[in-house]
Amino acid sequence: MGRSADLPRQHNSGEDAADDTDCPILHVDMDAFFASVEIRRDPSLAGRPVIVGGGTRGVVAAASYRAREFGVRSAMPMGQALRLCPQAVVIRPDHAAYSSVSREVFAIFADVTSQVEGISLDEAFLDVSGAIRRAGRPVEIARAIRARVEGELGLTCSVGIASTKFIAKLASARCKPNGLLVVPAAETQAFLRPLPVGALWGVGAQTAAVLAGLGLQTVGEIAGTPPDTLRRALGVAQGQHLLALARGIDPRQVTPGTGEKSISTERTFDRDLTDPALARLELLRLSDELGSRVRAKGLRGRTIAIKVRFGDFRTITRSRTLPEGIDDGAAIYRIARELFDALGLDQPRIRLLGVRADQLGEGAEAVEQLAFDLGAQVAPPQTPTGLGEVMDRARSRFGAQALRPGSLVPAPTSARRDQAVP
Amino acid sequence: MKFRVERDALADAIAWTARSLPSRPAAPVLAGVLLEATDGADGPSLTVSGFDYEVSTRVSIGVAVVTTGRVLVSGRLLADITKALPPHPVDVSVDGSRVAITCGSSKFTLPTMPVEDYPRLPDLPATAGTVGAAEFAKAVASVAIAAGRDDTLPMLTGVRLEIDGDRLTFAATDRYRLAVRELSWSPADPSAEPVQVLVPAKTLADVARSLTGGGLLTLSLGGVGTGNGSEGIIGFTGGGRHTTTRLLDATFPPYRTLLPTEWTASAEVDVPQFVDALKRVALVADRGTPVRLDFAEGGVSLSAGAEDEGRAEEQIEADYTGDAITTAFNPTFLIDGLTVMDAPVARLLFTTPTKPAVLRPLAKSAAGSSSDGNAETGSDGLASEYTYLIMPVRLPG
Numbered sequence: 001m002g003r004s005a006d007l008p009r010q011h012n013s014g015e016d017a018a019d020d021t022d023c024p025i026l027h028v029d030m031d032a033f034f035a036s037v038e039i040r041r042d043p044s045l046a047g048r049p050v051i052v053g054g055g056t057r058g059v060v061a062a063a064s065y066r067a068r069e070f071g072v073r074s075a076m077p078m079g080q081a082l083r084l085c086p087q088a089v090v091i092r093p094d095h096a097a098y099s100s101v102s103r104e105v106f107a108i109f110a111d112v113t114s115q116v117e118g119i120s121l122d123e124a125f126l127d128v129s130g131a132i133r134r135a136g137r138p139v140e141i142a143r144a145i146r147a148r149v150e151g152e153l154g155l156t157c158s159v160g161i162a163s164t165k166f167i168a169k170l171a172s173a174r175c176k177p178n179g180l181l182v183v184p185a186a187e188t189q190a191f192l193r194p195l196p197v198g199a200l201w202g203v204g205a206q207t208a209a210v211l212a213g214l215g216l217q218t219v220g221e222i223a224g225t226p227p228d229t230l231r232r233a234l235g236v237a238q239g240q241h242l243l244a245l246a247r248g249i250d251p252r253q254v255t256p257g258t259g260e261k262s263i264s265t266e267r268t269f270d271r272d273l274t275d276p277a278l279a280r281l282e283l284l285r286l287s288d289e290l291g292s293r294v295r296a297k298g299l300r301g302r303t304i305a306i307k308v309r310f311g312d313f314r315t316i317t318r319s320r321t322l323p324e325g326i327d328d329g330a331a332i333y334r335i336a337r338e339l340f341d342a343l344g345l346d347q348p349r350i351r352l353l354g355v356r357a358d359q360l361g362e363g364a365e366a367v368e369q370l371a372f373d374l375g376a377q378v379a380p381p382q383t384p385t386g387l388g389e390v391m392d393r394a395r396s397r398f399g400a401q402a403l404r405p406g407s408l409v410p411a412p413t414s415a416r417r418d419q420a421v422p
Numbered sequence: 423m424k425f426r427v428e429r430d431a432l433a434d435a436i437a438w439t440a441r442s443l444p445s446r447p448a449a450p451v452l453a454g455v456l457l458e459a460t461d462g463a464d465g466p467s468l469t470v471s472g473f474d475y476e477v478s479t480r481v482s483i484g485v486a487v488v489t490t491g492r493v494l495v496s497g498r499l500l501a502d503i504t505k506a507l508p509p510h511p512v513d514v515s516v517d518g519s520r521v522a523i524t525c526g527s528s529k530f531t532l533p534t535m536p537v538e539d540y541p542r543l544p545d546l547p548a549t550a551g552t553v554g555a556a557e558f559a560k561a562v563a564s565v566a567i568a569a570g571r572d573d574t575l576p577m578l579t580g581v582r583l584e585i586d587g588d589r590l591t592f593a594a595t596d597r598y599r600l601a602v603r604e605l606s607w608s609p610a611d612p613s614a615e616p617v618q619v620l621v622p623a624k625t626l627a628d629v630a631r632s633l634t635g636g637g638l639l640t641l642s643l644g645g646v647g648t649g650n651g652s653e654g655i656i657g658f659t660g661g662g663r664h665t666t667t668r669l670l671d672a673t674f675p676p677y678r679t680l681l682p683t684e685w686t687a688s689a690e691v692d693v694p695q696f697v698d699a700l701k702r703v704a705l706v707a708d709r710g711t712p713v714r715l716d717f718a719e720g721g722v723s724l725s726a727g728a729e730d731e732g733r734a735e736e737q738i739e740a741d742y743t744g745d746a747i748t749t750a751f752n753p754t755f756l757i758d759g760l761t762v763m764d765a766p767v768a769r770l771l772f773t774t775p776t777k778p779a780v781l782r783p784l785a786k787s788a789a790g791s792s793s794d795g796n797a798e799t800g801s802d803g804l805a806s807e808y809t810y811l812i813m814p815v816r817l818p819g
Contacts, residue, residue, distance in 0.1 A: 323598060323752070334574065369712075369752060370776060370813040371597040374675035378575060378597065 018182040020138045020161055024129040025254065027160040027168035028145060030105065031177035033122035034062035037101050038091050040154050049088040053078050058268050061093050065177055095289070096395070098122075099296040101153065108148050112141055117254045125165050127254035142180055163188065164250035166201055188248040193220030200245050202238065210234060222246040263301070265290045266354025272311045273350040276340075283336045284329075285408055286355040291329030294357050295392055300325025301357025304335040311349035318343065321359065323369045329405070332357065423491025424515040425459045425468060429525060431483045432512050433504040435470045438481060438632055438663065440501035442625075444474040454535045455497040457514070461487050471543055472497060477625055478543045480664045494535040495521055503530055544666050546657040547644035550585060550617075553607035555639040555660050561592055561603045562630035564762040564808055569623035570596035577672035580620035583656075585643075587612055593677055594623055597813075599755050600677055600778075601762075604807035607641075617643060620670040621656055629658050629665050636661025680811060682780060685771040687744025689717055690784060693768050697760050699724055699736045704753035706732035712750035712815035717742050717772070726753070749775040750815040756781075759810035775817075781810040 030036065034052040039045045049067035053060040060081050063072040070085035082088065102121040109116045112135060115127035128141050135141050142159040149157050156178040160171025163185040170191075175181035183191045196218060197203050197211045210233055216222050222230070223246040231239035244250070265286045273279050283306070294301055304326070305319035318339040326332060336355050439455050447453040456471040466487030471480045493516050503523060504512070510526035516534065523530040562581065570578030575597075584591040590605045633639055642657035657666040703713050706727035713726045722740045727733035749772065760768055765783030772779050 368816045369598060370816055372595065372600065372680055372778070372813060374595070374597060374677075374680075377673075378577060378675045 019184040019186070020182045022185040023138050023161050023163050023182060024127055024132070025162055025165055025168045026126040026128055026138060026142055026145075027162075027165065027172040028109065028124050028126065028142075029158050029160075029169075029172045029176065030122035030149075031156045031158060032062055032064050032068075033102075033155075034093060034098055035064040035067070035091075036155050037098055038094075039064065041097070045089055049085050050091060051078075051081055051085070051088045052091050052093050053081070054092050054267075063088075095293050096296060099293065101155070104153055105149060105155075105157075108145060108152070112145060115254050115256050117256060125168065125254045139180070139182055146178075146180065164248065165252050165254065166245055166250035167191070167248060169201075170195070170199060189223075192246065192248055193218065193223070195219045197222060200242055202241060202245075207234065207238070207242075219246045262356050262358040262360065263290065263293050263297070263299070264307075264354055264356035265293065266307060266352060268309075268352045269350070273353075274347065276345060276348065279348070279350055279353060280337055280340065281407060282353050283340055283355060284333050284405055286353060287333035287336050288329035288405055288408065290355050290357055291327060291332050292392060292395070294327045294332075294360070297360075299357075299360040300327045301332075301360050302326075303358035304332055304339075305356040305358060306336050306339045307352070307354035307356065308340070308343065308345075308348075308350060309352035311351050313351070315352075316343070319356075319358070324371065325359070325368065326357075423457075423459050423493055424488040424513075425466070425485045426488070426511055426513050427468060427483065427485040429504075429507050429509055429512050432468075433507065435468070435481045435483050436497070436501050436504045439470045439472040439479045440497040441632070442474070442477050442479050442628065442665070443472050443497045447474065449539075451494060451535050451539045451541075453496060453498065454494040454540065455500060456492060456494050456537070456540055458492040459485065459487050459490050461490055473541060473543050475541070476622075476668050478664075478666045480543060482662055491516060492537055493521055494537040494540050495532050496535070499532060503532075544655055546659065546664060546666065547642040547655055549610045550614075550641045550643045551607050551609035552638050552640050553590065553605065555634045555636055557605060558639050559630040559634050560764065561590075561605045562626055564764070565592040565594045565601040565603045566623045566627040567594075567758050567762050568596060568599045568601035568810070569594035572596075576670060577620070577674055579623055580670040580672070580674065581623045581626050582618060582620050582674040582677075584616065584618045585609065585614075586616040593674070595675075595677060598752065599759065599813065600680055600809075600811040601759070602677070602681070602809045602811075618674075619643065619656060620672060620674050622667060622670055625667045629667065633658055633660035633663055633665070635663075680778065681809065682771070682773055682778065682811075685744075685773050685780065687717065687742070687747050687772045689722060689743075689770045689772075690741040691722065691738065691768055691770065693760050693763070693766055693783075695738050696722075696740075696768070697757055699738050700753050700757050700760075703734040703736050704757075706734045707753055712817070713753040713756070714748065714750045714817065716746070716748045717744075717770075718746040719743075744772070747772050747775060748817075749779065750817050751779075751812060752815060755812050759812060763808055763810060775814060778811045778813050781812065783808055 035050045038050055038052060047066060049070060049072070050064040051060055051067050051072060052062040058078045060072060060074055060076045060078060062074060063081070067085055067088050072081045072085050072088065082090070098121050106116065106118060106124065109124055109126055113126055113128050113131045115130065117125040119125065128135070128138050131141060132138070135144070138161050142161055146157060146159060149155055158172045158176040158179045160168040160173070160175065160181055160183070162168040162171050162183040167183050167188055171181040171183045197216060198208050200219060200222070203211070211222065214225070214229065214233055216225060222242055227239065227243055230243055233239065234242065267282060267286060273282065302325045303319050303321045305317055307315065307317045309315040320335055320339060322335070332355065436455060443455070444452055452474050458469040458471070460467055460469065466485055467482045468485040469480060469482045471478065507525040508528060513524040515522050519534050521532045521534055523532070566581055569581060573579065578596055580594070582593045588606050588609055590607050592603045592605070594601055639658060639660040642659070644653045644655045654669050654671065655666050656669055657664065700713060703724045703726045707713055711726065713724055716723045717740065719742055720739065721737055721742070723735065723737045725733070725735040759781045763781065763783040767784040769782045769784050770779055771782070
């Protein structure tokens with residue numbers, strides 16, 4: 001997101017739109033989604049630099065376009081962001097709110113076609129091949145989606161239209177914010193050629209450095225490089241992958257319902273944690289939040305992973321795959337704590353902790369190993385009581401702090417202070 | 423202490439005892455095996471013991487004793503040494519704080535461990551009865567496979583053993599499958615009150631496998647409140663070997679109600695053919711994804727995988743009665759059950775695709791009178807007494 005935002009902006013939503021023949025793939029990307037949801041909720045923020053993120057050592061989850069003018073980018077450390085833009089309004093992320101708006105956005109997509117592949121809360125691929133007869137050309141469909149999102153939800157999105165997913169995604173990034181860009185099938189090569197190598201999917205700083213060593217700065221230069229040279233420099237798989245992308249070849253289909261591959265929560269601490277008991281408490285908090293977010297999407301995770309980053313930035317992850325998917329904070333915590341305890345950390349200095357749910361499946365839709373009903377004592381890892389759903393309902397009515405695991409309730413002194421703040 | 427012993431007898435005794443020693447002992451002495459040379463009424467003997475506060479092992483072998491005594495040495499090291507000794511009589515003697523082992527021209531000296539710190543092994547509880555060691559081992563193996571491995575559900579990590587007159591019943595479940603096996607035995611007191619205990623599954627399976635040498639196995643069980651320190655312990659004796667293990671202090675869930683009493687469809691399949699087909703089709707099933715089974719008259723078709731990954735399909739013949747049914751299982755669970763039942767033909771019984779399916783061995787060939795509802799009562803009277811219940815995987819949609 002950060003990289004593509006630096007590219008020059010293109011836009012062609014006018015009546016003389018480019019030829020969209022054989023361009024059935026739409027990439028719809030909400031503009032500064034989290035920040036826009038916050039601005040919609042509090043209109044006094046409109047036009048001000050807004051950063052959604054947390055803590056002095058956390059990272060930027062989203063930045064409004066006003067904040068981006070100061071150089072603030074997603075995933076940038078908060079400290080750096082605030083140095084660039086000290087006057088920014090910082091808002092703690094409210095994932096429940098973003099999930100709820102996201103569902104409304106996806107409901108609009110679902111009206112167009114069932115071929116919707118959600119990438120994250122604010123981003124999806126649509127294959128509109130089957131909708132053309134009913135709803136018009138891809139460009140007309142994209143315009144209708146943009147109009148509905150703006151009219152019904154008060155949010156803007158950008159849509160890239162192309163023959164493949166990869167090009168469609170590049171196109172949406174090129175027309176942001178609030179834009180629409182068609183890359184005609186015949187012009188795919190011409191569109192790609194001048195782009196920097198970093199625009200290719202899978203090219204990060206490291207790969208870009210390797211490519212720079214070969215004198216390759218643009219996608220066009222990669223496309224013209226002998227395959228063997230790339231394979232030698234990057235390995236067979238990545239060499240071939242980049243060459244294909246650089247030539248505009250992307251065989252990936254839009255896979256409906258794939259949705260997010262994983263959902264994670266993590267927290268960077270203002271000061272390194274050294275007490276394992278405190279670390280476990282943080283894992284509980286993260287597991288609880290992860291459970292809420294997994295449930296908010298009606299999903300269950302079959303793999304639970306933890307991430308631990310130490311004071312020296314050494315990072316380890318550990319995961320466990322379960323026979324059944326889980327969506328309950330307490331069940332997630334049980335796994336997370338076991339994984340953490342198994343590390344046998346002695347006097348750790350923990351900078352960051354994260355908990356992630358992978359292999360997500362929809363509760364009712366997914367393949368699910370059924371289990372015997374052996375009574376309440378023999379029921380974990382999933383709490384079958386629907387406690388999680390009850391907590392979600394209570395929180396949505398009374399706020400996120402309304403109902404929490406007992407060990408996360410602050411000590412009485414700080415509780416009184418909470419109440420004193422109006 | 424000084425004795426001479428036959429090499430193979432010593433190596434077997436040490437290897438068996440050392441096998442159940444803890445890899446991370448709670449106290450250093452628990453990594454040792456205790457060697458005791460005695461000269462009792464039955465002649466001179468060597469007793470080898472090991473203990474980790476959960477499991478105790480003890481085996482006696484005949485030796486030529488020169489002087490009696492006891493000594494504690496590192497079990498793992500002694501096992502490695504005795505296994506590697508040449509085929510000659512072995513002389514063992516203690517000299518101060520060292521043990522000397524001489525066999526042919528090889529000689530080892532090992533440090534001893536403080537024998538006075540070694541805990542006293544629990545006494546064998548009162549004899550409860552005897553059972554054929556080989557049948558016992560087979561029954562345990564066929565049930566222990568279904569036991570849970572998740573220590574947060576301790577009640578599922580054991581095999582429930584029920585003793586009622588001349589019947590032993592074994593049961594284990596990990597919530598996804600349930601295995602139940604019955605076995606007849608000779609109780610010491612046929613009119614004794616029924617008893618139910620929960621034995622750690624892994625220990626029980628190890629013990630049962632290692633005590634098959636003697637033909638008969640004696641079970642002993644501590645009565646509650648007998649005050650001799652044997653409560654909560656079960657003992658096994660066979661072929662000169664004794665072992666005790668602590669029982670699990672947890673309640674096994676009621677399981678009999680899980681066993682369906684009626685079904686709407688039944689299939690008879692050739693076990694080796696079915697297992698081979700399952701293994702092939704499961705190659706494309708990712709970790710934890712199911713194999714789908716479509717049963718219809720004449721056969722079953724197996725399939726696994728997805729369009730964008732790998733896909734596999736295979737058909738095998740099956741004698742099927744009932745409406746066609748489509749169901750899916752974790753292939754490992756299915757293969758486990760079919761493999762341990764040790765029968766050429768299995769009968770599968772279904773009600774609905776989300777209800778548990780029953781697997782039972784058929785002792786005779788499938789060509790026999792399969793219409794009889796009780797056909798699974800095999801000619802040896804034992805094959806019928808195994809039931810493997812397996813929960814299906816719910817398919818999307």
